[in-house]
Amino acid sequence: MGMPRMPAARSALRVLVLLAEQAGPVRAATIARELGMPRSSAYQLLQVMRDEGFLVHYPELGAWGPSARVERIGSRVAAATRLERLAQPVLDRLVAEAPLPATGHLAVLAGRDVAYAGRGAGPRSPVTVSRVGVRLPAVRTATGRALLAALGDDQVRALIPHDRDLAGERPATRQALTTLLAGVRRRGWAIEEGEVDPAYGSVAAAAFDAAGAPAASVGVTFRLADAGPADGPAWAALGEGCAGAARELGRRLGRDRSER
Incomplete structure (x- = not known):
């Protein structure tokens, strides 16, 4: 043709x-x-x-x-490409070291959505909907919850000011979302159990750039049948792995240098 x-x-x-x-x-x-x-x-x-x-x-x-519009498009494309390249080895290592078959994800916040910008997979990794370019409501996903928790309550309220903005989601109210995000901050990573797909769960942690802003989240998705209960050791190991991967991505983005 x-x-x-x-x-x-x-x-x-x-x-x-x-x-x-x-x-x-x-x-x-x-x-x-x-x-x-x-x-x-x-x-x-x-x-x-x-x-x-x-x-x-x-x-x-x-x-x-x-125009400035062209410059913004170019800078966003360059930034996304740089982030994906920096994150790919981190995602590949995260999947390889996971205690069960998992698919790795790199995600960025896009308004109230999370957009998937990178992916890591191994021979037995599950097939998931979160391919590069896919967008999902941030409150529904572990990657999105990790990023919302990293923003702080005031910024989350600016993005999602009313209960009606959570219609059809879980959590379904602003108060429930605030409670959920507080738990993410205490734990150090976010979880999602069967809310995107009833057969799968996910955990994720936020990575911060040199300015201290949440640049992306790093997560893994896995079969719930492989992981056991959400308060069990497999979920904790996956969460610690995501938190470590997020710290490594932050170092690659200059986070350590900004703290000296």
């Missing part, structure tokens, strides 16, 4: 690449010449890209440059 023809999209991407390679704003005539486009087409494309928030126009210079 051949590559689909989308000349407008292709031209827009070429404009962004050209502008990213320049030290400053570029005139429309230069953009048209460099990309081999008719001037009228180039002007129309630049106007549309400005209207959509991807370009800014410098009227005094008669020139164009990438």
Whole structure:
């Protein structure tokens, strides 16, 4: 199957690449010449890209440059890629050393959701829904609960201000969520027992960056049939493993250097 023809999209991407390679704003005539486009087409494309928030126009210079939106997208992609690369060896080691077959997860907070950004698996690891790119309500998952607990009650209240924001979830009230997160802080890791999938449980701990902010959580998911009761030794061993992995990821993010 051949590559689909989308000349407008292709031209827009070429404009962004050209502008990213320049030290400053570029005139429309230069953009048209460099990309081999008719001037009228180039002007129309630049106007549309400005209207959509991807370009800014410098009227005094008669020139164009990438917007802050483009810079934010680039910085977020770079940050996510860096975090995933730093975390992958940690996830692989966590799964290899787990006392039972488990799948490792790296997750970041995205509003009220948790987004999965990395994964570690071994030969007998269970198949889970939490693949890279999947988002789930933070209150429902161990990775999300670990991150919410790391934020503190005031920040959690800003994210989830009302009981109605927890409709259909467990915990179902703000008070129950506050109690749950207090338990996470005392324990050092979060747990989830059959709330995402009735056959699986999870534990997770938050990793902090050099500024002391929760950057991500590291967790494992496993079959409940393999783990025994949630207050038993297997869950505790998995929790300690996640807490240690989170500390290691924090060190990789510069956490130790910030505390000197």
